Amino acid sequence: MEMIRTICCKLTLDATADAHLRATQVAFNMAATWCAAVGWQLGIANKITLHDHVYYPIRAQFALGAQLTCCARDKAVEAIKTVRQHGDTSCPPFGPTSSIRYDARSYSLLASDQVSLNTLHGRVRATLILGDFQRQALADSAWAIGGAELIRRDATWYLHVTQNQPVPVHRPIRSSIGCDLGIVNLCTTDDGTQFSGATVKRIREKRFRHRQRLQKRGTRNAKRRLKKNSRKEQRFQKDINHCMSKTLVKKAVVEQKALRLEDLTHIRQRTEATVRRSQRRQHSSWAFRQLRDYITYKAQQVGIPVILVNPRDTSRRCFVCGHIDNANRKTQAAFHCQNPSCGHIAAADVNAAKNIAFWAEVSQPIASPLRR
Numbered sequence: 001m002e003m004i005r006t007i008c009c010k011l012t013l014d015a016t017a018d019a020h021l022r023a024t025q026v027a028f029n030m031a032a033t034w035c036a037a038v039g040w041q042l043g044i045a046n047k048i049t050l051h052d053h054v055y056y057p058i059r060a061q062f063a064l065g066a067q068l069t070c071c072a073r074d075k076a077v078e079a080i081k082t083v084r085q086h087g088d089t090s091c092p093p094f095g096p097t098s099s100i101r102y103d104a105r106s107y108s109l110l111a112s113d114q115v116s117l118n119t120l121h122g123r124v125r126a127t128l129i130l131g132d133f134q135r136q137a138l139a140d141s142a143w144a145i146g147g148a149e150l151i152r153r154d155a156t157w158y159l160h161v162t163q164n165q166p167v168p169v170h171r172p173i174r175s176s177i178g179c180d181l182g183i184v185n186l187c188t189t190d191d192g193t194q195f196s197g198a199t200v201k202r203i204r205e206k207r208f209r210h211r212q213r214l215q216k217r218g219t220r221n222a223k224r225r226l227k228k229n230s231r232k233e234q235r236f237q238k239d240i241n242h243c244m245s246k247t248l249v250k251k252a253v254v255e256q257k258a259l260r261l262e263d264l265t266h267i268r269q270r271t272e273a274t275v276r277r278s279q280r281r282q283h284s285s286w287a288f289r290q291l292r293d294y295i296t297y298k299a300q301q302v303g304i305p306v307i308l309v310n311p312r313d314t315s316r317r318c319f320v321c322g323h324i325d326n327a328n329r330k331t332q333a334a335f336h337c338q339n340p341s342c343g344h345i346a347a348a349d350v351n352a353a354k355n356i357a358f359w360a361e362v363s364q365p366i367a368s369p370l371r372r
């Protein structure tokens with residue numbers, strides 16, 4: 001299995017290079033559109049099989065070189081596959097400003113932030129505008145440079161370079177850490193480690209009231225501040241999720257355990273149905289999905305498996321005796337087993353985290369590698 005990431009870089013280039021790339025972009029997408037139509041008609045969604053039908057016609061009709069012809073074919077085949085998966089009845093054309101696909105042989109990264117790109121008129125050079133993050137990422141020898149997508153937005157070109165790395169061999173794993181996600185405590189693990197939601201809640205409430213005041217006012221200035229606040233809130237949420245995922249993955253490495261999380265599609269449904277309205281606002285806006293993505297990404301980098309489990313009954317089942325009863329959950333915080341021969345008492349989210357760690361059935365073995 002491979003991990004894939006994409007590094008986005010802005011380009012600067014001279015007028016000749018720009019003109020060559022624009023012409024190539026039009027020809028490339030006409031070729032890919034034609035190729036997709038042929039593949040669709042013949043019922044072929046395999047690169048090698050389609051190759052014989054399209055290679056020479058593309059070169060003759062659209063004047064593309066050998067490499068770009070193969071890239072257009074690949075773009076077409078991927079589109080056919082996607083369209084088939086969705087059960088559509090035709091294959092849509094690519095617009096003249098759609099991206100140009102480059103494989104590892106049709107472009108190259110050069111010294112001093114230069115890139116050389118294949119066009120209809122030979123290779124052109126452009127300069128990559130790199131920040132520290134991009135420069136480090138592209139120079140990181142642990143990641144191999146793969147293909148790239150060249151995109152034009154208005155008059156600016158961007159190169160999205162993909163990099164890949166094999167997923168590290170899994171460590172010896174002894175058992176799992178169960179993670180219960182919630183509102184009062186954002187995350188509770190089965191050994192009782194908690195990430196409190198108090199700060200998040202306080203700040204969220206404050207922002208929410210502020211937002212309401214601004215919305216009521218409705219002036220242009222108020223609208224600008226609303227937008228600014230929402231960006232601030234997203235950054236804040238991202239920070240919390242980064243921090244929490246980092247701590248959880250570190251814990252898993254130290255204890256040599258896998259991480260078990262509830263399958264989030266279910267979490268969403270459950271909270272919509274059962275959580276009070278005032279809480280729902282905080283809950284559904286809280287990016288659980290983002291948290292899971294961060295955990296999965298960080299865990300994969302160090303070879304820790306992430307296991308998603310079915311969240312059914314995790315909060316109302318007794319961890320000790322297995323008795324399932326709504327009445328077990330005395331309050332939001334307290335769990336008290338109603339089975340007379342058991343009577344187990346625990347913090348509700350610790351009980352849930354233990355169910356996730358030990359009893360809940362696996363709904364997907366391991367989350368798939370993420371694209372960034």
Ligand SMILES: [Zn+2]
Pocket residue numbers: 318319320321322323337338339342343344
């Ligand atoms: Zn019990």
